[in-house]
Amino acid sequence: MARKTKQEAQETRQHILDVALRLFSQQGVSSTSLGEIAKAAGVTRGAI
Numbered sequence: 001m002a003r004k005t006k007q008e009a010q011e012t013r014q015h016i017l018d019v020a021l022r023l024f025s026q027q028g029v030s031s032t033s034l035g036e037i038a039k040a041a042g043v044t045r046g047a048i
Contacts, residue, residue: 015041
């Protein structure tokens, strides 16, 4: 697998953060799992 550029990595990071914020707002922080964030963001749990 090719390595991501710094720009792509930053975009992925921002996407994960945006998804996490949305889920936290909807479900609450304590009711949101890393697995849910990963699934909603389209990344693996390990990426988080």
